[in-house]
Amino acid sequence: MRTATILAFLALLTACAPPVVPNSPEACAIEKVTSVPIRRLGKFWAVDVTLDGKPAALMLDTGATGSALTTAAQARLGTRVLPGRFTVTSAAGGTIYPRAFEIDRLTLGSETMERQIVPELFDAHPLGEGYDGILGMATFDKYDIEIDMPGNTLGLYRRRYCPAGPPPWSGPVGVFRRSDPALARGNRPMVRAVLDGRPARALLDTGATSTVVDTAFAVAVGGPGEPPAGGQVSEMRTVAATAKIWRHSFATLALAGTTLQRPALWITSLGMTADMIIGQDLLGRLRIWISNGSDAVYIAPAAAPAKAP
Numbered sequence: 001m002r003t004a005t006i007l008a009f010l011a012l013l014t015a016c017a018p019p020v021v022p023n024s025p026e027a028c029a030i031e032k033v034t035s036v037p038i039r040r041l042g043k044f045w046a047v048d049v050t051l052d053g054k055p056a057a058l059m060l061d062t063g064a065t066g067s068a069l070t071t072a073a074q075a076r077l078g079t080r081v082l083p084g085r086f087t088v089t090s091a092a093g094g095t096i097y098p099r100a101f102e103i104d105r106l107t108l109g110s111e112t113m114e115r116q117i118v119p120e121l122f123d124a125h126p127l128g129e130g131y132d133g134i135l136g137m138a139t140f141d142k143y144d145i146e147i148d149m150p151g152n153t154l155g156l157y158r159r160r161y162c163p164a165g166p167p168p169w170s171g172p173v174g175v176f177r178r179s180d181p182a183l184a185r186g187n188r189p190m191v192r193a194v195l196d197g198r199p200a201r202a203l204l205d206t207g208a209t210s211t212v213v214d215t216a217f218a219v220a221v222g223g224p225g226e227p228p229a230g231g232q233v234s235e236m237r238t239v240a241a242t243a244k245i246w247r248h249s250f251a252t253l254a255l256a257g258t259t260l261q262r263p264a265l266w267i268t269s270l271g272m273t274a275d276m277i278i279g280q281d282l283l284g285r286l287r288i289w290i291s292n293g294s295d296a297v298y299i300a301p302a303a304a305p306a307k308a309p
Contacts, residue, residue, distance in 0.1 A: 020161050027293075028162035033143065034109030035155040042128035043209050045280075047135050047154060050107040051077055056132040060154065062147070062189050062290075063205030063277065064136035069101050070121045073132035079103060082117065106139065111156055113139055126237045134207065137187040140292065147206065147288040149280070150302040159293035167289040167298050172257045178295045189290050189297040193276060194254040196221040200275035202255070204288055204297070208279035211263075212236065212245065214270040223248045223267060236268055243268045256286055256299045 020027045038045045044059045051069075054077050058067065069079060079101045103116040121133060146155040146167065166173045176183055176191045182201050183190035193202040195213065198221050219225040224246065227233045232247040245268040253263045255278070270277065289298040
């Protein structure tokens with residue numbers, strides 16, 4: 001009885017604790033919670049996790065609102081199926097309407113996320129061999145996250161309420177607010193780029209191998225609205241759809257303080273997703289900080305490797 005009373009008292013103290021004041025020293029303190037490697041697996045970047053104590057490899061996908069698990073992984077891991085549960089996950093390729101699975105504990109590094117409800121990926125062929133599913137943005141809601149693709153690292157930090165404070169990086173940093181109506185796309189990281197002099201809404205998508213421009217936006221800056229005769233044409237395959245894409249050399253692309261000359265980018269219809277999807281071909285040069293507490297996205301060129309003494 002005495003233990004129960006003490007626990008109840010501590011819970012009351014927690015509930016009565018004053019809220020953190022935004023931009024205060026407490027709110028702006030940077031505290032790393034855990035850090036894990038990301039590794040190249042086929043065409044994508046994998047993060048090793050445990051699901052209810054069993055190892056699994058998930059594709060890091062900032063273009064997906066939530067995580068998902070393949071049918072084969074569910075069978076191997078014995079993850080519970082939620083009968084009658086309807087789950088929706090938005091990704092760059094569309095919307096998936098699958099069965100839902102329940103995971104009691106998803107562990108990443110030293111952190112454990114309790115009770116994850118994830119949809120089923122019926123057809124996992126775009127992921128390739130070795131993947132058990134995707135690791136999307138909803139899993140990180142309680143953290144600020146840092147993705148350093150050149151450094152092959154994913155870091156989780158205490159959620160900061162510090163819109164006035166940039167990440168702990170040196171040099172110029174681009175900051176993009178989710179309060180900007182043009183960048184309000186749920187929990188996915190949106191930034192502004194400039195393609196051939198025209199501002200573009202760009203989604204940072206670690207689940208995309210290449211940078212893609214929406215057809216309507218490409219036409220607005222003088223690009224082709226359909227595959228040109230004799231041009232380079234291919235297919236873009238996602239977990240939700242397959243689309244025809246064609247390549248075009250634009251004049252300039254400005255992003256994160258860097259201007260690329262004559263970038264050859266793919267074109268296809270992205271619907272309402274964004275004007276552009278920034279894929280691994282460009283993200284491989286960047287560091288990304290997604291502050292869920294400050295409701296902001298920060299990007300900067302990757303740090304130069306240290307020189308040997």
